[in-house]
Amino acid sequence: MSKLSPIRFIINPTSGPRNKVDVAARINLLLDQTKYKPDIVYTTHAGHAPELAREAAEAGYEVVVAVGGDGTMNEVAKGLLHSDTALGILPRGSGNGLARHLQIPLQLDKAILALNNGVKSRIDSGSINGHPFFTTAGIGFDAYISSVFAGNKKRGLQTYVELILKEIRKYKHLPVTVTINGQSISTDCFVMAFANAAQYGNNAYIAPLADIRDGLLDVCLIRQLDFVKALNLSYCMLAKQLANADSAEYFKTTNVEIETEEPMMFHADGEFIGKAKQFEVQTLPLSLHVILPST
Incomplete structure (x- = not known):
């Protein structure tokens, strides 16, 4: 009888729909228990998931599965970076950006079944001021919305959209100096998004040409945003198209350095991190193993 592969499921008990x-x-x-020996654990506090993931990787687990939203995925993946242990995902959040990019089923039972015959692969990750991210990071308005959303008791796409519509007219662009591909640019910044994957989540594509295995970040710079530009950008994000040149600019690069006159908010995978006046963003090529559905 072949030896069973150990697999750990890290469940965030606060993630998921209300009908638990x-x-x-x-x-x-x-789960195919002729192949896997499951170990199910629960997070009890912020920062617990990376500890549980790292512990499993050091113990030689083949797969560690994040059960939750993008925040849980980020924490579990952080604990697995540069290890031989692969990240699996059972998406239970509202956005599920990485799961969508990797075409992992969003329905729980189908996602579990996909693990049974999953294929191990590698993807890039990114880092913003030392904080890893796997879908997107950003400074400016999207980080501001992340900070407001984090304190909101209501979750889901509708709440997120309502917050954007409420806050977008209040938020002001700020001057920044960006060094990218050897060029220094002084500009206004409403949003600067750094995309490892194509979308934020909920099929909102901030960088539709992003390739999660090309060793590059797709950078989207929105200098200023008025109502007309906001409509164009929103349509393009939902239609999986690049925005018009007067609405957004795109770059591909391995690293970006940014200086700001005032502290700006930043996020990683939609989780608000804090404020800073200097940012260093870089790609970490093929730094994470993942389990993909077999085709």
């Missing part, structure tokens, strides 16, 4: 299902019971029912 017993995730552990579904795992035990649907």
Whole structure:
């Protein structure tokens, strides 16, 4: 009899829809236990998931599965960076940006079944001021919305859109100096997004040409945003198209350095990190193993 591969499921008990299902019971029912030996653990506090993931990687687990939203995915993936242990995802959040990019089923039972015959691959990750990210990071308005969203009791896409519509007219662009591809640019900045994957989540494509394995970040710079530009940008994000040149500018690069006159908010994978006046953003090529659905 072949040896079973150890697989750890790290469940964020606060993630997921209101009509809760017993995730552990579904795992035990649907996971191929002639192949995997499951170990199910629960996070109890912020920063717990990286510890649990790192512990499993050091113990030689083949796969560690993040069960939750993009925040849980980010924390689990951080604990697996540069290891031989692969990240699996059971998406239970509102955005599920990396799961969507990797074409992992969003329905729980289908996502569990996809693990049974999953294929191991590698993807890039990124880093903003030392904080890893796997879909997108950013400074400016999207980080501001992340900070407001984090303190909101209501979750989901509708809440996110309502916040954007409420806050967009209040937020002012700020001057920045950007060094990218050997060129220094002094400009206004409403949003600067750094995309490893193509979308934020919810199929909102900030960088539709982003390739998660090309060793590059796709940078989207929005200098200023008025109502007409906002409409164009929103349509293009939902239509998976590049925005018009007068609405956004795009760059491909391995690293970006930014200086600001005032502290600016920043986020990693939609999780608000804090404020800074200097930013260093870089790509970490093929730094994370992931489990993809077999085709």
